[in-house]
Amino acid sequence: MDFKSSDTLPGPPPEDHLPHTTQAAVKIVIVGGFGVGKTTMVGSVSEIRPLTTEETMTQAGIGVDDNYGSDSKTATTVAMDFGRISITEHLVLYLFGTPGQERFWFLWHGLFEGALGAVVLLDTRRLEVSFDVIGRLEERGVPFVVAVNSFPDAPRYPIEELRGALDLPIEIPIMECDARRRASSREVLMTLTRFLHSLAMRRAPA
Numbered sequence: 754m755d756f757k758s759s760d761t762l763p764g765p766p767p768e769d770h771l772p773h774t775t776q777a778a779v780k781i782v783i784v785g786g787f788g789v790g791k792t793t794m795v796g797s798v799s800e801i802r803p804l805t806t807e808e809t810m811t812q813a814g815i816g817v818d819d820n821y822g823s824d825s826k827t828a829t830t831v832a833m834d835f836g837r838i839s840i841t842e843h844l845v846l847y848l849f850g851t852p853g854q855e856r857f858w859f860l861w862h863g864l865f866e867g868a869l870g871a872v873v874l875l876d877t878r879r880l881e882v883s884f885d886v887i888g889r890l891e892e893r894g895v896p897f898v899v900a901v902n903s904f905p906d907a908p909r910y911p912i913e914e915l916r917g918a919l920d921l922p923i924e925i926p927i928m929e930c931d932a933r934r935r936a937s938s939r940e941v942l943m944t945l946t947r948f949l950h951s952l953a954m955r956r957a958p959a
Contacts, residue, residue, distance in 0.1 A: 772842060774843055775845050776843040778846075779845070779870075780847050780849065780869060781849070781945065782849045782864055782871045784874070785876075789874045790876070790932035792850055793933055794850070794938045795835070795848050797932060797933055798848070798938035799836025801837050804834065833849050833864055834848075835847070849864050870949045871895050871897040872941055873898070874902055875900065875901045875915075877901060877904075887919060896948065897945075898925065898926040898941065899915075900930045900932075902931070925948075928940075928944060
């Protein structure tokens with residue numbers, strides 16, 4: 754297609770423009786195993802239309818991807834999800850949801866570049882899939898909080914029991930959430946920002 758010099762490319766719709774009061778933008782990643790609700794969380798909380806890279810699952814994934822507990826899931830993220838939320842009139846979070854399947858983990862390096870913190874989303878029906886995810890965050894030194902997504906048929910455990918199973922220190926926040934609900938997902942992100950602020954205050958010179 755040829756463009757004339759007078760032609761202009763359409764920009765983002767007005768509702769996608771950054772608020773004029775924004776003073777800081779922070780990159781946050783949302784991680785977890787396959788089917789734990791990362792795409793759902795980004796979609797529920799984003800104030801702009803989220804970008805998703807979901808593709809229909811095919812026979813090729815049989816025997817490769819563990820979809821136990823997610824038998825009704827028909828699509829999977831193959832690159833990332835992206836959204837944005839204003840936490841205050843001055844602070845905006847850019848949200849990047851990572852692919853959950855292990856065969857796509859090679860994409861994590863780029864997605865984590867410049868990230869200030871992370872949300873680890875859990876499904877208690879498949880708690881073991883979170884071990885490698887948390888291990889990778891710890892290796893990279895990325896601060897994180899843990900959010901237990903409340904699936905209707907998932908078993909519920911006391912927070913301290915989950916902390917012991919995940920071998921997490923007491924200072925890392927763990928909370929329950931419903932990734933389908935904006936208020937619940939927003940509270941997870943607020944908890945992460947408060948946690949990051951507390952870490953920054955601890956590291957600040959006296």
